[in-house]
Amino acid sequence: MGRMPYLALNSDPLIDEILNSDFNELKIAATRLIHHAAKLGGKGLGTSFFKWLASFAAIYLLILDRTNWRTNMLTSLLVPYIFFSLPEGIFDLVRGDAGKWIAFVAVVLRLFFPRHFPDWLEIPGSLILLLVAAPGFFVHSLRDHLAGVVICLIIGCYLLQEHIRASGGFRNSLTQSHGISNTLGIVLLLVFPVWAMLARFF
Numbered sequence: 001m002g003r004m005p006y007l008a009l010n011s012d013p014l015i016d017e018i019l020n021s022d023f024n025e026l027k028i029a030a031t032r033l034i035h036h037a038a039k040l041g042g043k044g045l046g047t048s049f050f051k052w053l054a055s056f057a058a059i060y061l062l063i064l065d066r067t068n069w070r071t072n073m074l075t076s077l078l079v080p081y082i083f084f085s086l087p088e089g090i091f092d093l094v095r096g097d098a099g100k101w102i103a104f105v106a107v108v109l110r111l112f113f114p115r116h117f118p119d120w121l122e123i124p125g126s127l128i129l130l131l132v133a134a135p136g137f138f139v140h141s142l143r144d145h146l147a148g149v150v151i152c153l154i155i156g157c158y159l160l161q162e163h164i165r166a167s168g169g170f171r172n173s174l175t176q177s178h179g180i181s182n183t184l185g186i187v188l189l190l191v192f193p194v195w196a197m198l199a200r201f202f
Contacts, residue, residue, distance in 0.1 A: 054192035
């Protein structure tokens, strides 16, 4: 067996020119991104962050209510809250084909195999159905507008009031074993609409 000759990589000036132009375009795009993020400032970034936080808090409260930490809250109100506060990327994903398939499977299971459809899937199933089947008016006119923010604020205030009443007072809602987690989740629900309204008006 003879020696294998090494391949020499010759640099082509055309390839170097193409790569340099691509890197220059990436630098321009990165500087534009930084400039636009700085122009938006804390308002847009804060609203997006609190929207993610509120959505996860609402999902967390749904999970808490469906496990052994049952509460007396009307957790079905979390479904429209999630509809109005869900970030765009997840909302578009669920509203697309993936959500349609999940909704289809949920409806088939509920209709034809009701004994195999667990009770804890009722509210998540209705959330998927709402996200998939909502008319464009609600999606484009109410979400990310003042009406959606006000609805989220009303739901958050109502859930906090009901939770405090069910706990037997504000002090009990912070001192009971399961009260702290529920109170914290509901307070996180209130942060997003309050921030969004402040960012809109100031």
